[in-house]
Amino acid sequence: AQSVTQPDIHITVSEGASLELRCNYSYGATPYLFWYVQSPGQGLQLLLKYFSGDTLVQGIKGFEAEFKRSQSSFNLRKPSVHWSDAAEYFCAVGAREGGSQGNLIFGKGTKLSVKP
Amino acid sequence: KAGVTQTPRYLIKTRGQQVTLSCSPISGHRSVSWYQQTPGQGLQFLFEYFSETQRNKGNFPGRFSGRQFSNSRSEMNVSTLELGDSALYLCASSSDRGGWGTDTQYFGPGTRLTVL
Numbered sequence: 129a130q131s132v133t134q135p136d137i138h139i140t141v142s143e144g145a146s147l148e149l150r151c152n153y154s155y156g157a158t159p160y161l162f163w164y165v166q167s168p169g170q171g172l173q174l175l176l177k178y179f180s181g182d183t184l185v186q187g188i189k190g191f192e193a194e195f196k197r198s199q200s201s202f203n204l205r206k207p208s209v210h211w212s213d214a215a216e217y218f219c220a221v222g223a224r225e226g227g228s229q230g231n232l233i234f235g236k237g238t239k240l241s242v243k244p
Numbered sequence: 245k246a247g248v249t250q251t252p253r254y255l256i257k258t259r260g261q262q263v264t265l266s267c268s269p270i271s272g273h274r275s276v277s278w279y280q281q282t283p284g285q286g287l288q289f290l291f292e293y294f295s296e297t298q299r300n301k302g303n304f305p306g307r308f309s310g311r312q313f314s315n316s317r318s319e320m321n322v323s324t325l326e327l328g329d330s331a332l333y334l335c336a337s338s339s340d341r342g343g344w345g346t347d348t349q350y351f352g353p354g355t356r357l358t359v360l
Binding site: 177230236 | 277279
């Protein structure tokens with residue numbers, strides 16, 4: 129069965145510091161991978177996605193993520209965090225086979241706090 | 245393009261009642277998925293509709309149902325509400341050009357349902 133693990137429930141970083149949010153997935157083949165961000169009381173905004181090709185993907189707001197097949201990971205990074213990045217971040221995996229349409233499996237999320 | 249819209253944004257109901265939530269996808273998107281988000285269980289897939297047909301269903305009781313109209317708008321219904329149904333209900337749409345639910349899902353702001 130597919131699953132997504134985000135090991136860090138809560139991370140606090142200082143403004144201007146670098147950030148890495150971890151995501152590990154379990155899936156038999158190469159999955160579709162996504163990172164979404166959610167601000168309090170809001171829906172999910174897509175940051176970036178990996179379907180195939182270059183394993184380093186660039187997203188919005190200066191985020192990037194690297195797909196590492198050998199480690200079953202898709203970690204999210206940002207070189208310099210801004211106070212407005214404080215939010216909850218979700219990693220998700222989508223299956224490639226029929227019968228899984230529309231079903232994203234989400235991790236439990238990592239809440240990011242930013243210190244001034 | 246306008247994003248995914250969900251109505252109403254907030255609902256308060258009492259146990260035993262039923263509720264209907266509405267979702268209007270991005271213009272041109274034919275796939276609509278529904279998710280339930282709670283602090284304890286996180287984001288869980290409810291079901292997905294494509295061209296008025298339910299293609300995939302998550303592990304929820306039959307009290308949760310949905311439908312999709314010819315204009316791709318979707319509704320979900322929860323009958324005989326329970327306290328545990330209190331959650332943020334998110335709708336997501338995708339164009340699903342790949343035919344396997346592989347395209348990116350774009351989320352609406354959600355409907356916050358409170359059951360008293």
